[in-house]
Amino acid sequence: MTQEALKVVGQSVLRRDGMGHVTGKTIYVDDINFPDMLHLKMVRSPVPHAKIKGLDFSEAEKVPGFVRALTYQDVPKNVYTILCLIGVGPDEEPVLAEDKVLYKGEQIAAIVAETEEAAMEAVSKVRLDLEELPAVLDVEDALRPDAPILKDWGTNYFVYEGHHCRRVRFGDVEKAFEEADNIVEGRYQTSPIEHAPTETTGCVAKPEADGRVTVYTNTQALFFTLDNTALILQVPFQKLHFVGGTVGGGFGGKVDVIVEPIATLAAMKTGRPVKYKFTREEEMRVSSSRGAWRMYYKDGVMKDGRIIARKVTSYADAGAYNRHTPYAVTKHAANVAGPYRIPNVWIDGYCVYTNRQPGSAMRGFGVTPASFAIEVQMDKIAEAVGMDPWAVRFINAYRDGDIKPHQKVVEDATLIEVIQAAAELVGHELPEEFKKMKSSDREEV
Amino acid sequence: MTTQAYYLPQSVDEAISLLAEHGPATLVMAGGTIAMPLINEGISLPEKVVGLRQAGLNYVSRSNGTVEIGATTTLTRMLTQEEIPLLGQAAYHVGGWAIRNMGTVGGNLFAPPPAGDFAVALLALDAQVVLVGEDGQRVLPLAEFYTGFMTTALTPGELVTELRVPVPKGVTVYLKYGRRQANTPAIVSLAAHLVLDGEKVTHARLALNGVGAHPLRATRAEGVLVGSTLDETAITEAAAAAAEECEPFTDPIASEWYRRKMVNVYVRRALAQVAG
Amino acid sequence: MASKIVSFTLNGRETEVIVKPLTTLQKLLREQLGLTATKAGCKQGGCGSCTVLVDGEPMMSCLLPVEDVEGQEVTTLEGLTQNGELHAIQETFYEKFAVQCGFCTPGMVMVAKALLDRNPRPGRAEIVEALTGNYCRCTGYEPIIQAVEEAARRTNGHGV
Numbered sequence: 087m088t089q090e091a092l093k094v095v096g097q098s099v100l101r102r103d104g105m106g107h108v109t110g111k112t113i114y115v116d117d118i119n120f121p122d123m124l125h126l127k128m129v130r131s132p133v134p135h136a137k138i139k140g141l142d143f144s145e146a147e148k149v150p151g152f153v154r155a156l157t158y159q160d161v162p163k164n165v166y167t168i169l170c171l172i173g174v175g176p177d178e179e180p181v182l183a184e185d186k187v188l189y190k191g192e193q194i195a196a197i198v199a200e201t202e203e204a205a206m207e208a209v210s211k212v213r214l215d216l217e218e219l220p221a222v223l224d225v226e227d228a229l230r231p232d233a234p235i236l237k238d239w240g241t242n243y244f245v246y247e248g249h250h251c252r253r254v255r256f257g258d259v260e261k262a263f264e265e266a267d268n269i270v271e272g273r274y275q276t277s278p279i280e281h282a283p284t285e286t287t288g289c290v291a292k293p294e295a296d297g298r299v300t301v302y303t304n305t306q307a308l309f310f311t312l313d314n315t316a317l318i319l320q321v322p323f324q325k326l327h328f329v330g331g332t333v334g335g336g337f338g339g340k341v342d343v344i345v346e347p348i349a350t351l352a353a354m355k356t357g358r359p360v361k362y363k364f365t366r367e368e369e370m371r372v373s374s375s376r377g378a379w380r381m382y383y384k385d386g387v388m389k390d391g392r393i394i395a396r397k398v399t400s401y402a403d404a405g406a407y408n409r410h411t412p413y414a415v416t417k418h419a420a421n422v423a424g425p426y427r428i429p430n431v432w433i434d435g436y437c438v439y440t441n442r443q444p445g446s447a448m449r450g451f452g453v454t455p456a457s458f459a460i461e462v463q464m465d466k467i468a469e470a471v472g473m474d475p476w477a478v479r480f481i482n483a484y485r486d487g488d489i490k491p492h493q494k495v496v497e498d499a500t501l502i503e504v505i506q507a508a509a510e511l512v513g514h515e516l517p518e519e520f521k522k523m524k525s526s527d528r529e530e531v
Numbered sequence: 532m533t534t535q536a537y538y539l540p541q542s543v544d545e546a547i548s549l550l551a552e553h554g555p556a557t558l559v560m561a562g563g564t565i566a567m568p569l570i571n572e573g574i575s576l577p578e579k580v581v582g583l584r585q586a587g588l589n590y591v592s593r594s595n596g597t598v599e600i601g602a603t604t605t606l607t608r609m610l611t612q613e614e615i616p617l618l619g620q621a622a623y624h625v626g627g628w629a630i631r632n633m634g635t636v637g638g639n640l641f642a643p644p645p646a647g648d649f650a651v652a653l654l655a656l657d658a659q660v661v662l663v664g665e666d667g668q669r670v671l672p673l674a675e676f677y678t679g680f681m682t683t684a685l686t687p688g689e690l691v692t693e694l695r696v697p698v699p700k701g702v703t704v705y706l707k708y709g710r711r712q713a714n715t716p717a718i719v720s721l722a723a724h725l726v727l728d729g730e731k732v733t734h735a736r737l738a739l740n741g742v743g744a745h746p747l748r749a750t751r752a753e754g755v756l757v758g759s760t761l762d763e764t765a766i767t768e769a770a771a772a773a774a775e776e777c778e779p780f781t782d783p784i785a786s787e788w789y790r791r792k793m794v795n796v797y798v799r800r801a802l803a804q805v806a807g
Numbered sequence: 808m809a810s811k812i813v814s815f816t817l818n819g820r821e822t823e824v825i826v827k828p829l830t831t832l833q834k835l836l837r838e839q840l841g842l843t844a845t846k847a848g849c850k851q852g853g854c855g856s857c858t859v860l861v862d863g864e865p866m867m868s869c870l871l872p873v874e875d876v877e878g879q880e881v882t883t884l885e886g887l888t889q890n891g892e893l894h895a896i897q898e899t900f901y902e903k904f905a906v907q908c909g910f911c912t913p914g915m916v917m918v919a920k921a922l923l924d925r926n927p928r929p930g931r932a933e934i935v936e937a938l939t940g941n942y943c944r945c946t947g948y949e950p951i952i953q954a955v956e957e958a959a960r961r962t963n964g965h966g967v
Binding site: 533535570627629633 | 809811827828829831850851852853855858864865866867869870871872874875918921936937938939940941
C-alpha cells in the first residue's frame with residue numbers, strides 16, 4: 087500500500103460525532119423522553135451488612151404519582167453474575183436484595199412513579215426493617231478465620247477452579263531467595279477510584295407494540311448487557327432491542343449491567359417506558375468503583391541489580407459482589423510480576439469480598455494498580471543495591487523470546503525502546519550500553 | 532413532598548409575612564446554590580419555598596466607614612466592589628463563575644462546613660449581621676451568629692437581611708488551601724486583618740474556616756499578635772496557637788491532623804505576608 | 808399546586824411557559840421544551856454541564872427556578888448558531904478535538920462565549936479561570952483551552 091493510496095492513515099481525522107457535540111445535537115440517554123414515561127428510583131441499604139426482616143410500602147403507596155414497587159419476587163432470575171457469559175460462576179449478585187444486603191447502597195426495592203420527584207418521595211417513605219450485622223471492611227480481615235462469611239458457598243474469596251486464589255508458579259522462589267544478595271520487600275495499597283463520568287449511568291426501557299422492549303442505554307457493553315438482561319428476565323434474546331450510542335464518559339464505569347434489567351422489568355410490568363438514571367450521589371456512592379488492591383512484594387535481588395525471584399501476594403477488594411473482579415484478578419496475575427525477566431516467580435492473587443461498594447473495571451483494570459506497585463518496587467530495589475533507577479529497569483527488562491511467569495512467550499517487547507524514548511524526551515543522558523540495547527537482543531543476561 | 536409553592540416576595544416585609552403565615556418548615560433560599568442541590572437529590576423535599584432574589588436585598592452601599600451589603604448580593608458583585616478588596620479576594624475563592632453569579636453573601640453564611648469560606652473575610656473585619664423578624668430588627672456581631680455545627684442565632688421567622696462591614700484600616704490577607712486550585716472546598720481558608728502603629732501590632736483579627744464547626748476567630752492567636760512587632764517569634768507562636776485552638780474534623784477532603792498542620796502553615800504564610 | 812406562567816426571552820424569541828413551582832430552568836429546557844443541548848450532569852451546580860447564559864451571565868440552570876428568569880434573556884447552546892452558521896467557538900472546539908464524549912461541551916461553549924463577549928482577547932490564565940466551574944473527565948482540558956484561544960484569535964478580538 088503506497089503512501090499516496092492512504093487517505094486516512096497519517097491524517098488528522100476530525101471526529102464523526104464532533105459536530106453533534108458542539109451543536110448540542112448529540113443524543114444521550116437522559117435526552118430521551120416519552121410522554122407516558124415513568125421514573126424508577128431505588129430503595130437502598132443504609133448500612134454495609136444486614137439481614138432484611140421486612141419492607142413496608144404502605145406510606146410510599148400513598149404518595150401521589152406512585153405507580154408500583156418491585157421486589158426480588160418480581161424478578162424471574164434474580165441472582166446472577168455478569169461474567170456468567172464467559173463461564174464464570176456461581177451466580178451471586180441479586181438484582182434486588184432478597185434476605186440480606188452486603189453493601190451500603192445495595193438495591194433493595196424499585197419504586198416506579200409518574201415523576202422523578204414522586205419516585206424520590208416514595209423511596210423516602212419505604213420503611214426498612216433491617217437487622218444490622220458486623221461488617222467486614224478490609225481485605226485481610228475478610229480472610230481471617232473469624233470473619234463473617236459473605237458468600238453462600240462459604241468463603242470470602244472467589245474460588246478459581248477449586249483454588250483459593252489465582253496462582254502462578256514459575257521456577258523456585260524459595261531457593262532463589264537463599265541465593266539472593268538482597269531481599270527487598272514492599273506493601274502497596276491503591277485506593278478505590280470513582281470514574282465520575284460527567285454523564286451518570288442510566289437507561290430508558292420502552293415496551294414496543296410488537297412485544298419487544300427497546301432499551302436506550304449508555305452502557306459501554308451493549309451486547310453483554312443485552313444478554314445478561316435477557317437471562318435475568320428469562321426472555322429470548324431477540325425480545326430485547328438495545329440501542330447504545332454516545333456514552334458521556336465511561337472509563338470502565340458503565341460495564342456492569344446495573345440499571346437495564348430492573349428498568350426493563352419495570353417497563354414490561356407497567357406497559358410504559360421507564361427511565362432509571364443515577365443521580366450524581368448514586369454515581370459516586372453506588373456505581374462500581376475501580377477496586378482497591380493490596381499487594382505484598384518480596385524480591386530476591388543480586389548485587390548487580392538483577393531480580394532473580396519475585397513473590398507477590400495480592401488482594402483485590404471486589405467489594406460485595408463479583409462484577410468483573412474475578413476476571414481482573416486473572417489479568418492481574420498475568421501482569422503483576424511486571425515486564426521484567428525474572429526466572430523464579432510465585433504469585434497468589436486473591437479476589438476478596440468485603441462489605442464495600444463493589445469494584446469493577448476501570449482503565450487498565452487489574453494492571454494499573456500492579457504497575458504502581460511494580461515500579462515503586464523497582465525504585466526500592468535501585469535504592470537497596472545502590473544503583474540508578476533507570477539502570478535497574480534496563481538490566482531487568484524483558485526481551486522477545488523470554489518466558490513470562492504464566493508461561494507466555496514474550497513477543498514484540500518494546501519496554502527497552504520506550505524507556506530510551508522517555509529518557510530522550512526528558513533530557514536524561516543514558517550510558518551507551520543502555521542506549522544500544524534492543525528488545526530483540528537474545529544474549530543471556 | 533413535591534414543592535407546592537414558590538414565593539418571590541418583593542420586599543423584606545412581604546418575606547417575613549410569608550414565613551409567619553407558612554411556618555418554620557418553609558425553606559428560604561436566595562441563590563439556590565445550597566438549597567437546590569438538596570432538593571434535586573431528593574434529600575430535602577420542602578412543601579413551600581421562599582426565594583429572596585426580588586426582595587430588595589441586592590445592594591452595596593457605603594455609610595461613613597462601613598460598607599452595607601444586602602444579603603442577596605451575589606459573590607460576583609463582591610469582585611467588582613472596590614471598597615474592601617479583602618471581600619473580593621474571599622469571594623473569588625468560592626466556586627466558579629456561574630456559582631459566584633448565583634451564590635449570595637447572606638446564603639454563604641449557611642453553607643455546610645467545610646464550605647462557607649466567604650465569612651472568614653467578614654469575621655476578620657468585625658462584620659455585623661442584621662436579622663429581621665416579625666418583632667423587628669436586631670444586629671449581631673457575626674462571631675455571635677454561628678452557634679454550632681449547622682446552627683445559627685437565627686430564630687424561626689427571621690431573615691438575614693444585611694451585612695455591615697467596617698472598612699479595614701490596616702493590612703488584610705486572604706488565603707485558601709484546597710485539594711484543587713479552584714472551585715474546591717477548603718482544607719483551610721483564612722483572612723487576617725492587622726493594624727500596625729509603627730512597629731507594633733495594635734489590632735489583630737484572624738479568622739479560619741474548614742477547621743471547626745463553623746468559620747471561627749483564632750482569638751488566642753490574635754492575643755499573641757497584639758502588642759507584638761510581628762517578628763519571627765510572634766509569627767511562630769501565633770501560628771502554633773491557631774493550630775491548637777481550632778477544632779478541625781476529618782472528612783473525605785482532609786483529615787483532622789492534616790487540617791491542623793495546614794492551619795499552622797497558612798497562618799504563618801499570611802502573617803509573613805503582612806510583615807512584608 | 809398552582810402552576811405559574813413565566814415570560815422570558817429564549818434564544819432571541821419571546822417565550823411563555825407554564826411551570827410547576829420551583830421547576831428548574833434545566834428541567835424546563837430539557838423536558839418541556841425539548842432543548843436537550845443543556846445537560847444534566849449532577850444537578851448540584853458542581854459540574855457546569857447545565858450552564859446557560861442569563862442576560863449574558865453564566866448560570867447553573869440546574870439550580871435556577873424558572874420563575875427567577877421572568878423578563879430576562881436566556882441563551883442556550885441551541886441559540887448559538889446564527890442563521891445556520893456555527894459560532895467560532897463551536898468551530899474551534901470541533902477542529903481542536905476539544906470534544907470527546909461531548910457531555911461537558913455545551914457548558915464549556917456557553918462559558919467560553921460569555922468570556923469572549925466581555926473579553927475578546929483573554930489570556931490563557933483568564934480562560935482557565937473562566938472555565939473553572941466546568942468539569943471535563945475526558946480531554947484533560949488542554950484542547951479546550953486551546954480551542955478558546957483559537958476562537959478568540961478567529962474573531963480577531965471583535966467578539967461575536
